[in-house]
Amino acid sequence: MVDFLNYLINGVLSGLLYALIAMGFVVIYRASKVFNFAQGELVVFGGYMVWWTVIQMGMPLWLGLPVAFLSAAIFGLLIERVFFARLVGESVFSMVMVTIGLLILIRGVVLVLFGPQVRAFPIIFPIEPLIWGDLIVSRTLLYGGLLTIAIGLGLSWYFNRTRAGLTMTAVAEDHQVSMSMGISVQHSIAIAWVLGSVLSTLGAIVHLSGRSINMMSSDIGLAALPVALLAGLESLAGLLLAGVLIGVVQSLASAYLDPLVGGAIGSVFPFIVMLLMLLIRPTGMFGWKTIERV
C-alpha cells in the first residue's frame, strides 16, 4: 500500500514535469500553429545555458539563472528571426518541416558550443527528499510541480482572457485570416518561440537539477509528446491533468508491469496511450474541434 502511494505520488510529480516540458510545445503551437519537433533540443540548449552560467562561469544562482533565461529568450528570438520570419505567408507545412531541421541543427550547435561530454548540472533545488513516514517525495519534482501548476494556470489565463493572448490564439487558428484582421503573425511567432525557449529552460532546470546533462537529455521532449496530445494541442490548463494521468500510468506500469514483461514497458506505455487516444479522440481531451471548409 505504501509502495503504491509512493508510485502514485511520484507518478503525479513526474507527470507534472512532463506537463512542463509539453507546455513548451503547446505555447509554440498556441501562438503560431507550428508543431515544434525540436522541443527536446530546446530543453537541452536551455539546460546547457544554465550549466554554462552557473558552473562554467561560476555565477551565483540569483545571477546565473536570470542570465540563462535571458540567453534562452534571445536564442528563441534568434530562431524566429533566422528561420520563421522568412516563412510568414508560406504554408504551415514548411514551418513544421523547418522545426525538423532545427532538431538536427540545434544538436550540432550544442555539440560545437558545449562539447559531447556529460556535464554535472548545478543543484537548483535542495537535493534531499521530503520524508513523511514511509512516503518519500523528491523536493525538486515537488517544487517543480507546484511551479508547473502556477505557470500552467497563468498561461491559460493569458491565452484565453487577455487581449494579447487572444490575438495569438487567432494566429493559431489561421495565419491568413489573422493577417487580414491586422494581427502580426511574425510578432506572434516571435513571442511563441521566446516563451517556448524560456519554458524549456525551466523544464531543463526541474528535469536536470542535481543530475547530469548531455545530448541524451533531449529524449524528454519525445516523452512529453503523449502529454501534449492527450490534453489536446491547444489546451494549457488541460496539460496539467493530462500530465498527471500519463505520469501515474507510466509510474504504475513500470512498477507493476515491467517485472512481468522484463523490459522498460513503462517508458513505451505513454506512446501506446497516445496511439489509442489518437484513434479514439484525435483532438485530445481539451483540444479545439475544428470545422473544415473548402
Add this chain to the structure above:
Amino acid sequence: MDPAGVFATSFVRDQALIRTRKQGIALVLFILVLFGLPLLTDVRTVAVVTSMMITVVVVMGLQINTGLAGQINIGQAAFMGVGAYAAALLASKAHWPFWAALPAAGVFAALFGLVFGLTAVRIKGFYLALTTIAAQILFHFLILTLPQKWFGGSNGLTLDPASLFGFTFNTDTRIYYLSLVVTLVMIAGAYGIARSRHGRIFAAVRDDDVASGMMGINVVRTKALAFLVGAFYAGIGGGLWAYYVRFVSIDQFTLIHSIWFIAMIIVGGMGSVTGAVIGVVVIRFAQEWITSVGPTLVEKFSFLSGDIVFASMNIFLGGVIAGFLIFEPRGLMHRWNIMKRSYRMWPYPY
C-alpha cells in the same frame, strides 16, 4: 514544358516519360555507365553507390508517401528496419531463398506501415506524423525488449549472402549489380505510380483532402494506400540493406535516419520521382565529403576537435533542410526544370 509547336497527339504520347530521342539516349547511356561502374572505379566508390541505391529505394517510398500523397512520415527508418529484420529473420531462421525473402520483407514492412496509415481514418495532418514517431519508438522498444531469441535484441542479426539460381552475391561488385537491378525496377515502379490514376489521386489528396473527398475520392483509403506503398518501398530497401551489410541492428534505423530521408526529398524536390534520386545522391555525396574532409581539417587546425565532424554533419543537415525550405521549397528538381526549359526554348522566352 515543350517548346511551342511541339505537342502530343495521343494520350499515351502525352503521358510518355521519355519525351525526346535525346532523353532516351541519355537514359540508356546513364544505365550503361551504372552497369559499367565496377569496371571503371574502385571498390570504395562501388560501395558508396550501392548504399546510395538502397537509400534511393527507401527515399522513393517516402517520396510517394510524403511528396506525392502529402502524409508526413517521420518513421520511414522504422519501416525500413521492419523490412531489414523480416528479411534477416526469414533468411537466417526460416532459410527462405532470396527471391522470396526480399518481397516478403516489403510485404511485412507494408503491413506495419498500413497499421499506422489506417490511423488516417480519424487523424489528419501533423497528428498523423506523430503516429509515425510512435512507430519509430515502438519499433525500437519491440526489438530491444522482446526475447533475444526472436529478434537478436541489442546484438542484432547476421545472415548469409543472397543467392539466386545457385549464384551467390557475396562480393561488393555482385551485390552492386543485384541492388542496381532491384533499384531500377523500383524506380520504374515509382514513375508508373506517379503518372497513374493513383498518383493523380495522391496529388489531389495532398493538395486538399477535403476538396478531393467532395469529388468522390476515398480519402482514408488513399492515405492508407500511400502508407502501404511507401512502407513497401522502405521494406524492399531494408531487405536489400540486410543482404548488403549482412548484419542488422537497431541503431541502423533511428529517428535521425528518418530525418535524413526527409532531408533528401526536400533537397531533391517534393513530389518528384527524379527529385528523390537527385536528393539522395546530393546528400549522400555531401555526407561522404564531410566524413572524408573532416579528419584532414582537424589535423590541419589543432583547435578543432574530432567531434566537430559529427557536429558539422548535424549543422549541415539542419541548415540544408531549413535553407531549402526557406529559399527553394520546391527543391533542386525545380531549378533543373527551369534550366531545362530555358535550354529548350532558347533563344525564345516561350
